[in-house]
Structures are given as structure tokens and as C-alpha cells.
Amino acid sequence: MIGETVGNFEIISPLGKGGMGEVWLAQQKTLGTKAAIKILAAGISNNDDQIKRFHNEAIAVSQIPHSGIVKIFDAGKLGDRAYLIMEYLQGETLASRIKRMGRLEMTQLCDFGRQIASVLDATHGAGITHRDLKPENIFLVRDAELMHGERVKVLDFGIAKLDITVGPRMTAASASSIGTPNYMSPEQWHSLAESDWRTDAYA
Structure with a gap:
């Protein structure tokens, strides 16, 4: 995955892995802004209706004006796997x-x-x-x-x-x-x- 492009972000290194999928550190190509990309496991990404609801809710939550909610920058599919591009937290x-x-x-x-x-x-x-x-x-x-x-x-x-x-x-x-x-x-x-x-x- 390192070096691959997701949206306008290039994957740099892994951040974590679990049953739901993987999280990668990425950097925007033009501005250098860092972000975390959550790529869901292939088995979870099979149902398009479920993924659409997941994306819609993720975006809806991100738009609630609260500093305790992680910002979501983009959502989509990478091949057959759904992903979210979100705020990178340290x-x-x-x-x-x-x-x-x-x-x-x-x-x-x-x-x-x-x-x-x-x-x-x-x-x-x-x-x-x-x-x-x-x-x-x-x-x-x-x-x-x-x-x-x-x-x-x-x-x-x-x-x-x-x-x-x-x-x-x-x-x-x-x-x-x-x-x-x-x-x-x-x-x-x-x-x-x-x-x-x-x-x-x-x-």
C-alpha cells in the first residue's frame, strides 16, 4: 500500500490494523497535509447499500460542529474496498x-x-x-x-x-x-x- 494514491493523498506508512480493516498515514500531494486513511476489510465492503449508509453517516457526523468529532475529508472505494480519509490525530x-x-x-x-x-x-x-x-x-x-x-x-x-x-x-x-x-x-x-x-x- 505504501506509495499508492487515494484521492489526492499518498500513503506513507501503516498506523494500525484490526478486524474492521487498516489505518494508514497519508500526505496530500500538493499541500503536504497529513491525514489518516481507514480502509475497510474486503468482506465488509461487499454490500454497496451498507457502505453507502456508512459513508453518509460518517460525513453527517463530520459535519456536526463539535471539536470532539474527528473531521472526515473524503469517502469512497479503492478497488473493492471502502475508505475514509480523516483528520490525523497524534x-x-x-x-x-x-x-x-x-x-x-x-x-x-x-x-x-x-x-x-x-x-x-x-x-x-x-x-x-x-x-x-x-x-x-x-x-x-x-x-x-x-x-x-x-x-x-x-x-x-x-x-x-x-x-x-x-x-x-x-x-x-x-x-x-x-x-x-x-x-x-x-x-x-x-x-x-x-x-x-x-x-x-x-x-
Whole structure:
């Protein structure tokens, strides 16, 4: 992938890889602006209707004016794989912070919680539910303007809506494809149609 062009960006190096796909660091050819490109796994990219809904929601979330939402610059398909070009963040996930430092200070936790709640208030107000809120999807970046010096960015809106099974009932296997079991609300296990903003509050 290194050296390949996606939109007006050239892929420089890998940033990460998971079950949903890969994330690459890229640089805009003309201005040199860096961005992160998420390329979804081929198996997830097979259903055009699902990918269209995913792209539409990603763009919709990106257009909500909130500093805790990652900006999306472009969306499309690279061969048979869907991709998003998004804001490049430097920092670490909340999961990495907890693993590295153990229990966090209460004042820090309260600050992170307040920021996450602010993001969710904005997205829920726009009718969008995350459905996969967890420490791995909370990213921490430096921001000298904030009291504690860090800003929360909520990642991967729309990812949890991929590979939804037909009909309201789900097995444990299908439920795990649209959420993370340890953070899923009871209604999310039972029926995706019943999942709303309260699912995010539970997580």
C-alpha cells in the first residue's frame, strides 16, 4: 500500500490494523497535509447499500460542529474496498492510557467523561447513535486551551452499523459484529431496532 494514491493523498506508512480493516498515514500531494486513511476489510465492503449508509453517516457526523468529532475529508472505494480519509490525530486511545498508567485520577476521568458526554449530546441531537462506545474508540490529543491540557475525540461513528443481519433478532455472533460485548447494553444484544442514545449512555 505504501506509495499508492487515494484521492489526492499518498500513503506513507501503516498506523494500525484490526478486524474492521487498516489505518494508514497519508500526505496530500500538493499541500503536504497529513491525514489518516481507514480502509475497510474486503468482506465488509461487499454490500454497496451498507457502505453507502456508512459513508453518509460518517460525513453527517463530520459535519456536526463539535471539536470532539474527528473531521472526515473524503469517502469512497479503492478497488473493492471502502475508505475514509480523516483528520490525523497524534496521541493515544483511552484504552492505551489505562493500560500504560493503570487507574486514572478522578479529576481526569471526570474531565474525559464531560467531554464524551458533550460529543454524544451533539450527535444524539442529530439522531445519530454510536453503538460501539469503548475506551479503544476514545482518542486523547493535546490541547493547551483546555484546563487539563487534553481533548477527547470520539472515533468510528457508523462502524457499528456495518454487517447488520436482516431482521430485528440477533444471535450473540451477529451482535458482536455491531458492537463490543463488554460494553453492549441489553437491548443492543436483543434488537438493533431498540438501540438508541441510551445504548451509548450504558457503554
